[in-house]
Amino acid sequence: MNANKLIFAGLPMIAVTYGLSRFSYGLMLPYINETINMNQTTSGVISSLSYVAYCIAIAAAMVFSHKVTSRVILIAAGLLSIIGLGAISISMNPVVLGLGIFLAGMSTGLSSPPYADIVSKNVTSKVQNQTNSWINSGTSIGTAFTGAVAMMMVDSWRITYVIFMAIAVVVLVINYNVLPRHQTVEKKLPQDTIGNAGKQSLQLISASLLLGLSCAAYWTFSRDFILSLENVPAYLGDWLWIIIGLAGLLGGTAGVFINRFGIRHAFRISAAAISTSSFLLGIYPGNAVIGFLSPFLFGSSYVFMTGVLIVWGVSVFRTNPSLGLGVPFLVLAFGQAAGSILAGMTADLFGYQILFLAASVIGYLSMVFQYKTD
Template structure:
């Protein structure tokens, strides 16, 4: 199918499943806590449910990729997003809220692998990195949108999630009509499980796990941290998520950057920027310039980094694009689930400053890994 048409359908779906359904929890947490009172440990555990759900869903999506059409899997992604967002909007206890977060989180796992398959079979080779990167950048648009809506609707978090649910319905309808109804399924994909490819994927897997642990604190607690600092201007605290999202649009250039400068350089730049964002938040939270620079670095580098992981994964598992995208994203989410749980505990015991500095150190450690692929 036409590349622009595919991006036009895929980008908003990723915006809904990632930005609205998954990462909006960290944005809305300060307002949710005004109604459903939770300590940081409980908040962190509920956040981890989104990542756990993602892990389950992406495993199912990869398993079904050679049996069910990408369009059908994306319909499931849309439905889980809609039901999850609706459940969140009516939640009155941590249990119901956690259920909604879990269901909404499943939509992310179901949404990414199908697009990797569609791109690999429907887009010419020279445009595939760009197509994957731009579809992936929907996360940043969704994040910016959630931030803008939250500012407009102030503390009406239930109405906000109802609005998100309506948007999810519209995006699902668009994808249902635009994506190919019948796509040839590759039945003979087995190289994704070969010893050689698994050997090349070890550093990818470990790096993805540590990156997930490193950035989980930022997604869950950064805005809550900024809003509770008396020295931070209201406009910066309220607009924190918008800055992250808008900056994330730069991440859509990952495919172009990799094609021009190589995977290794792209990886190193993204990790340095991502880790520095957390370090700044831990050391200079009261500095207005640094308080603005931190979300800019995080938003742009997170989307860029996930684009790098997509290209790295697909370059390792060449014969199974769905598997190549799914493995690093699965491990990334697993790391985020682990990180979210421990982040809440650490924040309760040691405070946010220690949490963010520690997160940055874990991120810098991943610079030690090398990208073993044909894309150097």
């Protein structure tokens, strides 16, 4: 299968499931609250449903990868995204809103592992890393698009979600027509498991967990922190998601970088860069240049880092690409969920500066773990 054709289908699907279905809630929450009138506790619980759904779905995608085709799983992801976004758009109370967020979050977990499997079976080996990386960069496009729409449609959040749902329908149709219809399904579990992969999988899991813990502070509190800084222009806070998203396009080069310099060097650079983005916020608050540089560095390195984790995971679980992508992404999401709680407690006790400095230290510690060649 032509790699560009697969990227044409996969990149927008990731943009829809991650950007529109998952990350849009945090941006639209202030406007949703004006209609549904939720307190912070309720808003936080609903937000956590996305993480819970993501973990459940990505585990399900790994379990069922040997029972049904990747195409079926991706179509299910598209349908869940459409239904979830539709439920959000018509929600009149927290229960319906929470259901929509949960279903939309499930679409995110189902969408990533199958593409790794399709790439492994249908794309020539020399361009597999680039293909996986560019599909993964859909996260950045979806994030930037969500930020732009949120700025333009602040008074019409329901219409915004209807637009998102319409886009999800178009993307699902594209994938329905492009994804390979005939795929051999393994009737038995592949040989690769976390136990069989040994120390290499433990290195991958440990690094993913620490990076998840580190990144959570940035995803949750960076916008609030930047908006609270007197010397940083307010527009940087408004454009934060767009800066992160557009910078993330640079992360699509992860596959090319890995092919040239190797997984170990790519991981070290991405972990150092994403940790430095938090360090800069903590050590130089109020600096307008840092207010732009930090989110730019975070956006580009986050997508690059997740691309590295995909290639690292697939190289560890060679006979089960879905497991190779699913394990680091599942652990990363778990780290982000736990990190969000810890970040809130740290910010309450010590303030944002200490929070981001602590987050950077955790990120730097992830560099202790590294890919080891056979």
